[in-house]
Amino acid sequence: MSKTSRMTSLADLADIGRDAKRGGYSRHGFDRAELELREWFTAEARRRGLDLEADRNGNLWAWWGSPGPGAIVTGSHLDSVPGGGAFDGPLGVVSALEAVDALRTKGFTPSRPLAIVVFAEEEGGRFGVPCLGSRLLTGSIQPDAALNLTDPAGVSLAEAVSGAGLDPARFGRDDEALSRIGSFVELHVEQGKGLAVPVGVASSILAHGRWRFTFTGQGNHAGTTLIADRRDPMLPASQLVLAARRAAVGDARATVGRVVPSPGGTNVIASTVDVWLDARSPTGARDLVGQISEDARQAAEEEGCELVVREESYGDTVHFDPALRDQLAGVLGGVPTLPTGAGHDAGILAAHVSTAMLFVRNPTGISHAPEEYAEPDDCQAGVAALAAVLEHLAR
Ligand code: GLV
Ligand code: MN
Ligand code: MN
DSSP, rough: OHHHHHHHHHTTTTTTTTTTTTTTTOOOOOTTHHHHHHHHHHHHHHHOOEEEEEOOOOOOEEEOOOTTTTTEEEEEEEOOOBBSSSSSTTTHHHHHHHHHHHHHTTTTTOOOEEEEEEOOSSTTTTSSOHHHHHHHTSSSHHHHHHHHOOTTSSSSSHHHHTTOOGGGGGGGGGHHHHHTEEEEEEEEEEEESSOOOSSSEEEEOOEEEEEEEEEOOOEEEEETGGGGOOOOTTHHHHHHHHHHHHHTTTEEEEEEEEEEEEETTEEOOSSHHHEEEEETTTTTTTHHHHHHHHHHHHHHHHTOEEEEEEEEEEEEOOOHHHHHHHHHHHHHTTTOOESSSOOOOHHTTTTTTTTEEEEEEOOOOOOTTTHHHHHOOHHHHHHHHHHHHHHHHHO
């Protein structure tokens, strides 16, 4: 577990899925980059003699010991947001491989099965719903709903997974895979400015969700249509952005990061505008969105436009298993526990199995951007912490 091997492992992924246009990485569920990362993980698992298995929903599992109940599972995801950083997801997978190496180097043999999992499409960067692999596994999304999701090019999840050699007919809640998990511990880069020491333990995740607002007006000519005659959906769409900022008070967050006008011409008044809202709040993100939607509806009416609002995903506040959280903080010598506003597969699993997260310090607080970073020494502390935790749980 030298510093060199840690850097080497993350460096192995450095050229996969680089986004020349946006900077950083664009690696999305079952696209070429993510499939290449899956191959990399498969090779790394095999190189270590771990048994590789793809579950019914396209999540990958590498087993140290025979798959079975009571397993201690760690891992994360390999996909990214569009133009994302190098650490969000891959740090947890690489650290898991390195933690296994460290345990073997010290001669530890687990008395329970231990597995490293790679969840599919955690960011929802391609099909829109985050944590798709863990939601399918746990039944928190119905397989038909998931398989009919489409990417911006119109490719459905069913088509994408078929292209990757998976059988969409097998997708859906996987009680067998779920029942094998005794505890799940995900290591992740911390994504805000919440951690002043190298490693901490997560306490909770903010309730969060995604909504799609479709404003419909009348497409028309930018030069000949008098302002008084317009039904321009871009007007209420812009009011939605402002309403989101106004509504996000206290610890609530509301973000518009994606706006798609159609047809999208400089000299064309749009006929429709799709706006995606990401909302998170300690008091339940649906309340927050109710308020924002009212403002958007009023703005749409004033411009003579229609508005349709669809909830694309939702997750309630997650409180990680307090006993496991305190146990892990103790094993790590009393490291801090902290909440997060970021979503994770661990948050989905927490409703079904005993779940915890380890965070590695983020020196700038930047994440979901190319500048996302963690110091090599902190990453190494993360591997050591994960190894200590796995040893404690699997002894
Ligand atoms: C994923 O990282 C999210 O919080 O959206
Ligand atoms: Mn992320
Ligand atoms: Mn992540």
